[in-house]
Amino acid sequence: MTPVAVSFYVLSETKAQGLLGFVCSLTQTVIEKxxxxxxxxxDDSAQLSQIDDALWDFEATSFIPHQIIDDRETSENSHANTATTSKNLLPRVLLSQALPNGFLGAVINLTPKALILNSETSLQNSASQNSNPSRILELVLPDDQSTVLGRQKYQSYQQQGCKLQHFKV
Structure with a gap:
């Protein structure tokens, strides 16, 4: 099994103030590359709504197709790795409070906890919902609470055998 790549982006004060813009830029980079x-x-529906608005307004010359999905859609969707369901075609970028079953793509994790990945040695939990994303992107803000959470996530991913890297932005 190939280890999951986890990238930590340690944001400067300036980048943290423009967090929505940074999330939009990171989203655009992932879908372009x-x-x-x-x-x-x-896990914050208000934050998802703000990201939804920011993605619509991000750049006048580009468009990032996206959709907010709710818990019913994530639990029903067992093949989200291609961002499609049997009922409809979803865009490549989804905003959600839960990881869809079987998701194999990339995740920008804005929740306070590390994702628990599936492996022979790890226990299943409701947060992972039998998903193993191929890439996880974590943001660390320049404050004490975010730094502590970032370290906890780093240790969790390290224990799960992920390939870790970090970037100061």
């Missing part, structure tokens, strides 16, 4: 479907994961 890969064929992966992308989930922006947040």
């Amino acid at each position: 890969s064929d992966l479907a992308l989930i922006i994961l947040s």
Whole structure:
């Protein structure tokens, strides 16, 4: 099994102030440089709504097709790795509070916890929902709480055998 690539983006004060813009830029980079479907994961529905608005207004010359999906759609969707369901065609970028079953794409994880990945040695939990994304992107803001959470996530991914890297932006 290939280890999951996890990238930590340690944001400067300036980047953190423009967090929505950074999420939009990161989203655009992922869809331009890969064929992966992308989930922006947040446990805060207000934040997802703000990201939704920001993606619509991000750049006047480009468009990032996206859709907010709810818990019913994520639990029903067992083949989200291609961002399609049997009922309809979803865009490559999805915003959700839960990771869809069977998701194999990239995840921008804005939740306070690391994702628990499937492996022979790890226990299943409701957060992973039998999903193993191929890439996880974590954002660390320049404050004490975010730094502590980032370190906890880093340790969790390290224990799960992920390929870790970090970038200061």
